[in-house]
Amino acid sequence: MASIADYYAGKNVLITGATGFMGKVLVEKLLRSCPEVRALYILVRPKAGQSMQERVSDMIKCKLFDRVREDSPDFHQKIIPISSELIQPGLAISPGDQERLTSCVHIIFHCAATIRFDEPLKHALQLNVIATQQLLSLAQKMPHLQAFIHISTAYANCNRRHIDEVIYPPPVEPRKLIDSLEWMDDSIVREITPRLIGDRPNTYTYTKALAECVVQKESGKLSIGIIRPSIVGASWKEPFPGWIDNFNGPSGVFIAAGKGILRTMRANNDAVADLIPVDVVINLTLAAGWYTAVHRPKAALVYNCTTGGINPFHWGEIEHHVMSSFKRNPLEQAFRRPNANITSNYLINQYWILVSHRFPALIYDLYLRLSGQKPQMMQIFNRLHKAIGLLEYFSSRDWEWNSENMTMLMGHLSPEDRKTFNFDVRQLCWPEYIENYCIGTKKYVLNEDMSDIPAARQHLRKLRNIRYTFNTLSLVFIWRVFIARSQMARNIWYFVVSLCFKFLSFVRASSTLAN
Numbered sequence: 455m456a457s458i459a460d461y462y463a464g465k466n467v468l469i470t471g472a473t474g475f476m477g478k479v480l481v482e483k484l485l486r487s488c489p490e491v492r493a494l495y496i497l498v499r500p501k502a503g504q505s506m507q508e509r510v511s512d513m514i515k516c517k518l519f520d521r522v523r524e525d526s527p528d529f530h531q532k533i534i535p536i537s538s539e540l541i542q543p544g545l546a547i548s549p550g551d552q553e554r555l556t557s558c559v560h561i562i563f564h565c566a567a568t569i570r571f572d573e574p575l576k577h578a579l580q581l582n583v584i585a586t587q588q589l590l591s592l593a594q595k596m597p598h599l600q601a602f603i604h605i606s607t608a609y610a611n612c613n614r615r616h617i618d619e620v621i622y623p624p625p626v627e628p629r630k631l632i633d634s635l636e637w638m639d640d641s642i643v644r645e646i647t648p649r650l651i652g653d654r655p656n657t658y659t660y661t662k663a664l665a666e667c668v669v670q671k672e673s674g675k676l677s678i679g680i681i682r683p684s685i686v687g688a689s690w691k692e693p694f695p696g697w698i699d700n701f702n703g704p705s706g707v708f709i710a711a712g713k714g715i716l717r718t719m720r721a722n723n724d725a726v727a728d729l730i731p732v733d734v735v736i737n738l739t740l741a742a743g744w745y746t747a748v749h750r751p752k753a754a755l756v757y758n759c760t761t762g763g764i765n766p767f768h769w770g771e772i773e774h775h776v777m778s779s780f781k782r783n784p785l786e787q788a789f790r791r792p793n794a795n796i797t798s799n800y801l802i803n804q805y806w807i808l809v810s811h812r813f814p815a816l817i818y819d820l821y822l823r824l825s826g827q828k829p830q831m832m833q834i835f836n837r838l839h840k841a842i843g844l845l846e847y848f849s850s851r852d853w854e855w856n857s858e859n860m861t862m863l864m865g866h867l868s869p870e871d872r873k874t875f876n877f878d879v880r881q882l883c884w885p886e887y888i889e890n891y892c893i894g895t896k897k898y899v900l901n902e903d904m905s906d907i908p909a910a911r912q913h914l915r916k917l918r919n920i921r922y923t924f925n926t927l928s929l930v931f932i933w934r935v936f937i938a939r940s941q942m943a944r945n946i947w948y949f950v951v952s953l954c955f956k957f958l959s960f961v962r963a964s965s966t967l968a969n
C-alpha cells in the first residue's frame with residue numbers, strides 16, 4: 455500500500471481555516487513531509503485591512519515555516535489562496551474559483567470555525583454549521599474527491615462523561631434550528647440561547663455537535679473522517695518543540711500565571727488535563743485523510759484525538775510544572791513573581807481573587823494614578839476573570855474518551871509513516887512538553903528574547919524584595935495600630951521583640967564562641 459507521502463503526491467488539497475492555529479501547522483506539515491503534493495488551495499478572507507494575498511504572504515513568512523523554507527525555498531508556489539467568506543451564501547467563492555476547485559480537488563480538510571466560547575449563537579451556527587453544510591454541498595460537486603476530513607472537538611459532547619467514537623444524536627435537528635433562528639431578532643436569540651444549549655457550557659460546543667450531524671448526513675455520498683481533538687496545545691516536536699501562536703485554551707492561562715497576574719483559578723487538581731500537542735493532531739489528521747481516501751470506509755469514522763486514556767496527566771501536575779518552568783525561564787516584566795494555585799473550592803478561590811488579584815490591582819492602579827498614568831490593572835483583571843470563567847468548566851471536570859480508532863489507524867501505518875506522522879502519545883514526556891510549551895509562549899506568542907532571561911530573573915528578585923519590604927512594613931503598621939489601642943497587644947508585641955533580641959544575642963554569642 456502507498457505510504458502517506460506517496461498518497462498525497464500529485465494531489466490537490468483544499469483547506470479551510472488555513473490561516474488559523476491548526477490550519478497553519480497542517481499546511482506546513484503537508485508541504486514538508488509530502489513534498490510531492492501538487493497544490494494546496496486555501497480558502498482565505500481579507501481581514502483587518504489586509505488583502506487575502508497580504509495575509510498569505512505574512513503567514514508564510516512566519517517562523518513556523520522556517521524548516522520547510524530551508525528544504526524547499528519555492529514552497530509558497532504550491533499555496534493557492536482562494537477568496538472566500540464562509541458565512542456568505544456559496545461561501546462567497548467566485549464562479550470561476552468554484553469551477554477550478556470542483557474540477558481538481560482530491561481531498562478536503564475543513565478546519566475553519568469560530569472557537570470563541572462567547573460567540574452569539576447565530577454567528578456560531580452560521581460558521582460552524584451552515585458553512586460546513588455549504589462546503590459539503592461543494593464537495594459533492596467534486597468528481598475527484600476522495601476524502602472529506604472535518605475537524606470537530608472532543609468536547610462536542612461534553613454533556614456526556616464517557617464519549618465513544620460515534621456521532622451522538624443532535625440536541626436539535628440542525629435544519630429546524632437554522633430555519634427558526636433565521637427570522638429571529640438577535641435579542642430573542644440571546645434570550646433563548648441558554649435554553650437551547652442546555653447542559654453544554656457554550657455555543658461553541660453546541661454548534662460543533664450540530665456540525666457533526668450535518669457531516670454525518672453526507673456520509674453515504676462522501677468518504678468522511680471526523681477528528682475530535684481535546685485541548686490543543688503547543689507542538690511537541692514539529693516543526694520544533696513548543697511552537698504556539700495564540701492565547702486560546704491553556705496558553706493564555708499559562709502566560710497570565712507566568713506574568714504573575716493570575717494567582718488563583720478554579721480547577722480540579724486530580725482531574726485529567728486532556729492536552730494534545732498540535733503536531734500530534736495534524737499528524738493524525740493527515741493519516742486519517744490517507745486512510746479515508748484509500749479504504750473509503752462506508753460510514754464516517756470518528757477519531758477521538760485525546761491523551762487522557764493513554765498517557766494521563768492532571769491539572770495539579772500541570773500547575774506544578776508550569777510554575778517551576780516559569781521560575782527557571784521567567785517572562786519579562788512580570789507583574790508579580792509567578793506563584794499560582796488551583797483549587798476546586800469556590801469560596802477559597804473567591805478569597806484568593808480578592809487578596810491576590812483585586813487588592814494588588816487596586817494598589818497598582820493607585821500608584822499609576824498618583825504617577826499621572828492611566829490605571830489599567832483592574833481592567834486587565836476583569837478581562838482575565840471573564841476568560842478564566844469560561845474555561846473553568848473544562849478544568850473542573852473529567853471525561854473519558856474512547857480512542858480505539860486512533861490505535862487502529864496507527865496499526866495501519868508503515869514503520870516509516872509511524873515516525874514521520876507520529877501520533878503515539880504514549881511517548882510523550884509531560885514535564886519536558888510543559889517546559890517547551892512555556893518557553894514557546896515566551897518566544898513565539900510574546901516574542902521575548904531568551905537572551906533576556908538574566909534580566910527577567912533580576913526583575914523577579916526585585917519583586918521579591920519589594921514583597922518582603924511591603925510585608926514587613928504592613929506588619930509593623932498593623933502592630934503599631936494595635937499597640938496604641940490594647941495593653942494585651944502591647945504585651946505580646948514586647949514579648950515577640952524581646953524574643954527576637956534574645957535569639958539574636960544567642961546567635962551572636964554562639965558565633966563568637968565558635969571563633
Ligand SMILES: CCCCCCCCCCCCCCCCCCCC(=O)SCCNC(=O)CCNC(=O)[C@H](O)C(C)(C)COP(=O)(O)OP(=O)(O)OC[C@H]1O[C@@H](n2cnc3c(N)ncnc32)[C@H](O)[C@@H]1OP(=O)(O)O
Pocket residue numbers: 569570571572607608609684685686701702703704706707708710711716717718719721769772773776794795796837840841844845848849
Ligand atoms: C493557575 C495557573 C496554573 C496553570 C494550571 C491550570 C491551567 C488550567 C487551564 C485550563 C484551561 C482549560 C482550557 C479548556 C479549553 C477546552 C475547550 C475545548 C477545546 C476546543 O475545542 S476550542 C479551543 C478553545 N477555545 C478557546 O480557548 C477560545 C476562548 N477564548 C474566547 O472565547 C475569547 O477569547 C474570550 C476569552 C471570551 C475573550 O474575549 P474578548 O474579551 O473579546 O477578547 P478577544 O478574544 O477579542 O482577545 C482580545 C485580545 O486579548 C488576547 N487574549 C485572548 N485571550 C486571552 C487570555 N486568556 N489571556 C491573555 N490575552 C488573551 C487576544 O489574543 C487579543 O489580543 P490582540 O492582540 O489580538 O487584540
Ligand SMILES: NC(=O)C1=CN([C@@H]2O[C@H](COP(=O)(O)OP(=O)(O)OC[C@H]3O[C@@H](n4cnc5c(N)ncnc54)[C@H](OP(=O)(O)O)[C@@H]3O)[C@@H](O)[C@H]2O)C=CC1
Pocket residue numbers: 470471472473474475476477497498499501538539540541564565566567568569581605606607608662682683684685686687702703
Ligand atoms: N484550538 C483548539 O484547542 C481546538 C480546536 N479545535 C478545532 O480545530 C479547528 C481549528 O481551530 P484553531 O485553528 O484553533 O482555530 P483558529 O481560531 O486559530 O482558526 C480558525 C480559522 O477559521 C477561519 N475562519 C473563521 N471565520 C471565518 C470566515 N467567516 N470565513 C473564512 N474563514 C474563517 C479563520 O480565518 P481568519 O484568519 O480569517 O480569521 C482561521 O483560519 C476548529 O474547527 C476547532 O473547532 C478542536 C479542538 C481544540
